[in-house]
Amino acid sequence: MHIVYVSDGKAGHRSQAAGLYQAVQRISRQSVTFQEISIEQLPLLTLVKGIISGRLKALEQAPDYIFGVGSHTQLRVLLLGKAYPQAKTVILMKPNFPVAWFDYSIIPEHDAVPESEKVIVTQGALNPIVNEQRHLQNRILIALGGPSKRHQWNDQKVLSAVRQIAESNLQAEIILTTSRRTPKGFLEQLQAQPFAGKLQIFPVEQTPQGWIFEEMQQAEAVWVTEDSVSMIYEALTAGCRVGVIQIDRLKKDRITQSVDSLMQKNLISQSAGMMQLAAPAVFKEAERAASIMVN
Structure with a gap:
C-alpha cells in the first residue's frame, strides 16, 4: 500500500x-x-x-x-x-x-x-502519539501555551495555577516547559516564586524536537493551559491523566466548546491534585x- x-x-x-x-x-x-x-x-x-x-x-x-x-x-x-x-x-x-x-x-x-x-x-x-505504557508514578508534566486569538494570557492566574499544582502534589517530580507563545517575561516571574524550587524548568528553546512527546510517555499526569488544545488531545492519546489550566477566554467558539465537551465527558479536569484527575482514557482516534x- x-x-x-x-x-x-x-x-x-x-x-x-x-x-x-x-x-x-x-x-x-x-x-x-x-x-x-x-x-x-x-x-x-x-x-x-x-x-x-x-x-x-x-x-x-x-x-x-x-x-x-x-x-x-x-x-x-x-x-x-x-x-x-x-x-x-x-x-x-x-x-x-x-x-x-x-x-x-x-x-x-x-x-x-x-x-x-x-x-x-x-x-x-x-496526532502520531501512541500510549507506550511507560508512565512513571508521581511524574508530572506542565505544558504552558500563551496568548491566542481565543485566549488572553494572565501571568498571575497561571502562576497561581502552577503553585496549586506544586503544593497539591508534594511527592511528585514536576517538569515544566513553555511554548513559542509563552510571554518572554513569564519564566523570570516564575523562577522568582518560592515554589519554583519544586519545578524542573525546560524552556522550549532548550528542548529538542520530540522532547515533549517523550515527556508525555513518561508522565503520569499532564497539565496544559487551555489555549493549547492540540496538546490536550496529545496528552489524552499518550494515556496520561490530563488537567487543564484555565486562562481568560476572549471569545467562545467551536474550539473552546471542544474543551468544555472534554470536561463534561470527564476526560479532563481543572483539579490541581493528580488523584482528582480522571483516570487515563483509552484514546486511539487515529487508529479508529x-x-x-x-x-
Whole structure:
C-alpha cells in the first residue's frame, strides 16, 4: 500500500497526516509506504497534464491513498485523485468543497459535520502519539501555551495555577516547559516564586524536537493551559491523566466548546491534585479513523 501526502509544509498539518499514516501501518497486514510531496511540486498545469496521461513524474509510485491537510492542499488532492482514479482521496479537515467529492473527510467533532459513509468524525485533530505504557508514578508534566486569538494570557492566574499544582502534589517530580507563545517575561516571574524550587524548568528553546512527546510517555499526569488544545488531545492519546489550566477566554467558539465537551465527558479536569484527575482514557482516534478508512 502506498500513501501520498500532499503537504503545505505546516508542522501541525504534517503531524496529523503522520498520525493517520502510522495508524494505517499498525493495523495493515501489508507493507505501507509513504511519500510527502509539497504543493509547490504539484502546479495545477502539471496535474491537469497528469490527468490526461494518467501519471505524474513527481510521484515515486501510483498511490492507494492520497492525504491532504490544509485548505491549499484540497484542490491538488482532488486533481491527483483524477490522475490516479484507483486511489482514495482523504482530507483531514472540514473541506471547502462538498464532502462527496472526497472518498473520506476526517473531521473533528467540534466542526459539527454529521458522520456518514464519507465523513469520519474524531475527537480532536489526529496526532502520531501512541500510549507506550511507560508512565512513571508521581511524574508530572506542565505544558504552558500563551496568548491566542481565543485566549488572553494572565501571568498571575497561571502562576497561581502552577503553585496549586506544586503544593497539591508534594511527592511528585514536576517538569515544566513553555511554548513559542509563552510571554518572554513569564519564566523570570516564575523562577522568582518560592515554589519554583519544586519545578524542573525546560524552556522550549532548550528542548529538542520530540522532547515533549517523550515527556508525555513518561508522565503520569499532564497539565496544559487551555489555549493549547492540540496538546490536550496529545496528552489524552499518550494515556496520561490530563488537567487543564484555565486562562481568560476572549471569545467562545467551536474550539473552546471542544474543551468544555472534554470536561463534561470527564476526560479532563481543572483539579490541581493528580488523584482528582480522571483516570487515563483509552484514546486511539487515529487508529479508529484508519480502521474505518482501510476496512
